[in-house]
Amino acid sequence: MIAISDFPALNASLNATAAVLLFTGYRLIRQGKREAHRKVMLAACAVSVAFLCCYLIYHFQVGSVMFQKEGLIRTVYLTILATHTILAATVPVLVIITLRRAFGGDFRRHAAIARWTFPVWMYVSVTGVVVYWMLYRM
Secondary structure, eight states, X not given: OOOGGGHHHHHHHHHHHHXXXXXXXXXXXXXXXXXXXXXXXXXXXXXXXXXXXXXXXXXXXXXXXXXXXXXXXXXXXXXXXHHHHHHHHHHHHHHHHHHHHHHTTXXXXXXXXXXXXXXXXXXXXXXXXXXXXXXXXX
16 A cells, blocks of 8 residues: 555656656647547546646645745745646646547647647646656755
């Protein structure tokens, strides 16, 4: 059984996995490999849902974890955390709209919103790993 103290590392791993899957999905669609793209992007969604569940479980148990460093690094951390948090709130909405358009076969509109969804989701996934590293490993 996983201990609650293991959740931050698990969450960072899930974020890193999502980022790799997102990048892979992007490359696949650029290569015209629609079916492979679809499978990889659904995997990215599943990993992100798993992340969200684990994140909520952890923070319901532990609450907030404060960054202990001072000075410039604290400002850097808080800036990254703020942008990460604000954009993370948009990811579920963007992903749902993007998926609905794809599943509905409206690929023109799917591609139009995916141009926004991809960079926001990628940023949130990568900065999730950065936040973990700064908060728990630095």
